[in-house]
Amino acid sequence: MTSTTGRLLDGRYRLVERIAAGGQGEVWRAEDLGLGRPAAVKLLRGEYADNAEFRERFRREAQHAAGLSHPGIAQVFDYSEGDGGEAPYLVMEYVAGESLSAAIAREAPMSVARVLDIVAAVASALASAHAAGLVHRDVKPGNVLLGGDGSIKITDFGIARAMDASSLTRTGTLMGTPLYLAPEQAIGRPATAASDLYALGIIAFELLTGRPPYEGPPTAVVLAHRDTPLPPLPSSVPPGLAGLVQALTAKDPAARPHPAAAVAEQATLLRADPGTGTRRPDETPLDQPVPGDTPLDQAVPGVRREGLTQVLDQPVPPVRRRWALPLALGGGLALLVGLVTWTAWPASDHRPAVVPSPSAAIRHPSATPTKASPRPVAKRPRHATHAPPHRGNPDKKAKRAKHGKHGKDRH
Structure with missing residues (x-):
């Protein structure tokens, strides 16, 4: 049946004005005579009205829409299979x-x-x-x-x-x-x-x-x-x-x-705030720092998150490694004193004995000593081990006396 202005559906819905048309149906502004209110009536097109499969689609649409209740969804009030030669139709909330x-x-x-x-x-x-x-x-x-x-x-x-x-x-x-x-x-x-x-x-x-x-x-x-x-x-x-x-x-x-x-x-x-960044529900907003990555120039008063970077309103506390600088200065000073002492030590044969380093102690016996090897234990001065010439040697005295005697005889 052709839809026309003034047509009455099931003796209740009077078609007033067609307001939209689609591939399979058309929508009319109608009057609900039973409740005295406007309504929107969607009818299946005549060329599809006799097709059982299209009628099933239309019925499912009505069921799906009728099961929803939300202010942002146009409500479905009624549905008709279109018996008696009528095309199927559904009655919806009319939005002026x-x-x-x-x-x-x-x-x-x-x-x-x-x-x-x-x-x-x-x-x-x-x-x-x-x-x-x-x-x-x-x-x-x-x-x-x-x-x-x-x-x-x-x-x-x-x-x-x-x-x-x-x-x-x-x-x-x-x-x-x-x-x-x-x-x-x-x-x-x-x-x-x-x-x-x-x-x-x-x-x-x-x-x-x-x-x-x-x-x-x-x-x-x-x-x-x-x-x-x-x-x-x-x-x-x-x-x-x-x-x-x-x-x-x-x-x-x-x-x-x-x-x-x-x-x-x-x-x-x-x-x-249109400038705010966008995010997925499981993400941090793009314009906000990820926890633990708070900018250093942004103060976050009252934040106490263990294990996360935080910046408070008060001055930044000193670095906890207080021993680092004194230790470095002390080590440098000790090295400098040792170097000066070694350089100023008198260059004589009376230097104390040098104790071999551990690395020298484990050197292979067959290895050839190098100039860098520790000096051997210092020996006593040479004058402490040898007698002066012509003294303390009885054999040499006798020999000189004999030679001298023979000399006198020759002259």
Whole structure:
């Protein structure tokens, strides 16, 4: 059955205005006659209404979305299988406002504060879904609703998950919008919570620049997500926010910040101080020193961490090795005194005996002594061991007397 203005579904929901259309369905602003309130009705397109597998996908979407309860997620109120020739439809919370894609077309580039508000709200909603075991798999500006009251809500939860679980999912089929597709999805791997965060990083890039980082034919865009580094952000973007975008769009899922709740918290902190560095939940913020590496010119009053470097407000205490300098001075002085004493010692044969050094004592017996070998024990003076000439020798006296006698006889 063709959807038209004024059409009544199950005698309760009156279609007022079509507000969005997608590949498999269309969304209408409707009036809930039973409760007297506005509602958003999503209907499966007529060409898919008779296909049992597409109807199963639609039913799973309703189940997934109905199981979530968070201020940042558009609630599901009702669901119908579409019996009696009617197309299946689900009734959701109506958000009076516009989609984020419409706001980007009109306002982007957006202010830093506005971008951080959107990132924090979407990350918080994703955290609730991930905690429930659900992955959106199609996070994009068209699925983010901006309420006139300042609310920010994600819609179309569970579509990609339901399609991925269906038997229609085949090898080579990509689930999601190419402009926001994570690299792991581009190579055929299953989407995870990290894939949702990657899409959020791409949205943040588009909010800051007014355009997505990769544009062109779908195949080229998918390959760019897989292989091409993220283009640089404008220099006007504060380093903290730029670092968060870079981290969210890392090619490796394991390198992205996690979980989504930590991303929401970081975006909130950046809202107060955009220059703050970004971190993963298990890391120290990039702009803060790692414990134990406190800068020496930064005083940390009252810090008492055993085994860690610390700088207090009072002057730095003296070095504990107080013996090092006196010992060095004393050793140098002793060496100088010894050298002077050795040099000034009288150069005579009456020097005291030199005791051989230990190294000389273990020298091999056959080794030839060198000039550097210790001198032998000094001998007594030569005049103390020999008699003066012509004295104390009776044999020589007799010989001289005999010769002298013979001499006198000859003359």
